[in-house]
Amino acid sequence: MTTPVPARSKARKRALDVLFEAELRSQPVLDVLAGHAADEARPLPGYAADLVRGVHAHAERIDQLLAEHAHGWALERMPAVDRNILRIGAYELLWADDVPDAVAISEAVHLARDLSTEGSPAFVNGLLAKLLELKPTLTL
Secondary structure (H helix, E strand, O other), rough: OOOOOOOOHHHHHHHHHHHHHHHHHOOOOHHHHHHHHOOOOOOOOHHHHHHHHHHOOHHHHHHHHHHOOOOOOOOHOOOOOHHHHHHHHHHHHOOOOOOOHHHHHHHHHHHHHOOOOOOHHHHHHHHHHHHHHHHHOOOO
C-alpha cells in the first residue's frame, strides 16, 4: 500500500516541471505556465500556478540570494533541477506566509531526494537552512 502524496506536494512537483521546462526550452516561464494550465488532460493545481508565479515575481532576488549563499557553486553550474527546487523552496521560505519554514525546507529536500543526485538533498537543505538563518535580516 502506498502513502498518498499530499496535494501541495504534488503541486510543488508540477511547479518544478513548469520551471524546469521553461528553463530547458529557454521560454518565458509564464508562457509555459499558460500552456500547462490549458492542458485539460492534466489539470494544473492552483497552488502549482501560484508557486510558478511567485518564483517568477521574485526571480531576480531569489537567484541573487541563492548565488550569494551557495558557497562553491555558481548558480548556472548547479543542476537545473536543483536550481529550480531551490527557487521554489526559497520562494516558500521567504514569501509564502502560509507555509511553515520547516515545511518549505523539508518539501524541497524531498523533491531533491526523489528527482536529483545523491548529494542534492544535503545541498538543498544546507542552502535553504542558511536562508532561514538569515531571513530576519534579509531585505526582500
